Amino acid sequence: MSDVKKFDYVIVGGGSAGCVVANRLSEDPSVTVCLLEAGPKESRKGRIPLMLHALMGDPQRNWDRYTVKQPNLNNRAIYQPCGRGLGGGSAINSMIYIRGFKPDYDNWAAQGNFGWGYDDVLPYFKKSEDHQDGESEYHGVGGELSVSRLRHVERPTEVLLDAARECGYPVVDDFNHANVEGFAPYQVTQVNGERCSSARAFIEPAQSRPNLTVITGTHVSRVMFDGQEGLPRASGVEYRQDGVTKTVEATREVVLSAGAVGSAQLLLLSGIGPAEHLQEMGIAQVADVPGVGQNFQDHIDVGMSFHAKPGFGLGISPQFMPRAIKGVWQYFAGGRRGVFASNVVEGGGFIRTNPEEDAPDVQFHFLSGNASNNGRSLNYGHSFTLTACVLRPNSRGQLRLAAADPMVPPAIDPCFLTQEGDLKTLVDGVKVVKQLLTSDAFKPYRKGQRFPDMALGSDEAIVEHIKANAGTAYHPVGTCKMGPESDSMAVVSPELSVRGVSGLRVADASIMPTIVSGNTNAPSIMIGEKASDLVKASWKN
Incomplete structure (x- = not known):
């Protein structure tokens, strides 16, 4: 085991939301931030919009997963891609900038998620945005994410x-x-005719900060917890890099931003999830949280x-x-x-x-x-x-571990139709x-x-x-559902804190209680923005 490095915050996943969280938390020079990403850095050729097909077909930049066979789709396994690399899905997607509709977010709030109504989240969409058309009631300027017309x-x-x-x-x-x-x-996340991924928008401007460390080529295997009294506290993560197992410690919080598949898989591997499934996999239970991996939704x-x-x-x-x-x-x-x-x-x-x-x-x-x-x-x-x-399917699926080995892809079952x-x-x-x-x-x-x-x-x-x-529009969400204490299937609170433990949050599309009515990249960036403020508020002097 190599020397253990310590940071105030450790973020797992440099995708659409994780890049935002890394940028916003490292704005404070008094704290240290580490961002871990499984894939490589963004490629220059990937900034050419027409290279979309080449990126989708690159196994270094796409997890290239499939669902389990779907009985209602002639028993076919459905292609389920996911961005792998800095920028995550925003580095390989079609760059469409869609937020969803007002009732989507008002419905979240009506389910007990205080602070997540449309009027609450609109300022976060605008905060990120630098819109070609200028500032308006619905659009912002001066943010890191360039949004333009084609x-x-x-x-x-x-x-x-x-x-x-x-x-x-x-x-x-x-x-x-x-x-x-x-x-x-469609309006797109492009700047001067080039792709503007979350990595380009939020990591490039911040990479010179001495308090931000970005490590690529890391496959996180589990969240570690300390043995203090009370709720188990997330103390860091274990990961594999170049065949070597390493650890990094978090003195304040660990934030999972590995996406609807990755974040749920990592919670299960770390002993957080339905007790019966953890026992079946031979994983020591840290917290019995029945909703982990449930509530899977896709378009x-x-x-x-x-x-x-x-x-x-x-x-x-x-x-x-x-x-x-x-x-x-x-x-x-x-x-x-x-x-x-x-x-x-x-x-x-x-x-x-x-x-x-x-x-x-x-x-x-x-x-x-x-x-x-x-x-x-x-x-x-x-x-x-x-x-x-x-846009708003009623079918709900689930994600389960296929093995306790973090290198084995999980079993994704959308339960379509x-x-x-x-x-x-x-x-x-x-x-x-x-x-x-x-x-x-x-x-x-x-x-x-x-x-x-x-x-x-x-x-x-x-x-x-x-x-x-039929297939999917590549918008998986919901496996770490956000909800109030009264919701037995909620995995995270409206503050995005994971139930049953402390020092651990989830900030990505997996927290959506119900899927938004449109492409999920812009909402994921918004979630990263709001999550950053929630973390900062917890540690404000």
Whole structure:
């Protein structure tokens, strides 16, 4: 065992939230902060938005997990990627900046999570933000995270907006206002045409601080606890690096920011979780917390795709080569513009399939390129794809250890479509997908159906398509649920402190009691912001 290093705060996970926590806590020069990350530092090529597919397919930057087989999806294991490296998911995602809707957060507060209503969290969204359009009621300026409109929008995305108008759906300006319904190009986390990950936004400006230590290539195996009287206190963590087991101590707190999969797995490995499961795994119990790993939620997602005429949108073809060559010049010599500034998933929308809902219940993502292999490759030819996802699924899954070995991936079971209402919402979403892609707006560019290989002429056919092809929008949350003392399944308090122990918090998407209505990167950054203030408040003199 090597020499033990001591810090005031130890943060596990340098993802969307963890980078924020590391930055904010190290603002105080009187404290020391250590950030541990399993993956590598962010790559320069990863800042090119069009490199999205290459990043998704890089096992050094993606945990590349799969769920257990899903009975309601033809017994298929579903791809469940997760960012691995500084920036986490924000370093490999499609850069879409969406916060969710006001009722999402007001519902959190109504469940007993004081301080987490929309009016409470909006200032934290704005605090991080440096928005291209300037300051407003809903947007901030001067923050570390650059949010902008796309510098480059492909023709297929423009046609999508025409199709929306043709089908009677509004085209809106900004999804991050109130409960906006309609279609638009997405706003993105980009700065001057480059990806602005959480690592770039929050770690780069802070890395010169002498009180911040960032260690990459570390696989944390457990949280350590001291033997003092009363509640067990988190005293540090054990991790593996280059085949050597090491420890680092925390004199104040340990903060887990390893994501909905990683944080729950680490709690279980550390002896915090359902007593029966810990016993089954042969792990000594530190605290019986039944909710650890429960409440798993994700956005189930399925789409439809058409072959496109040569040269329509992104793809690999002779027709695209002149644009690609021009794009190289536009991006690298012309101020980060042109096709290489595209985030591929350029546009989408939100609609209400059920008029009784208080906010849109389906989100759409539009791909203007010929992508496949779960988004990990851009293929020969041209196509356009639109997917629909259920924004507030009622189905709840769980995460369990597959083994007590921290190097063994956990068993992820989303329990997709175990609640009938989720299937109905997704069927209604697919009907809108078909309506838009078969509209007259796309007719000049549409060649033939690419995916699925069946007609979707009835609800029964759509259900079969969903069972055979549905996946996820890559938004896992909820496994370390936040809730009041009266909630027996809550893992953390509204202050994000882990039940049954002291000196340990969770700050990432795993604390969401219910999933937000949209992409989860911006909410995770917000959680990091609020968590930092909660930690600081606990240690304020």
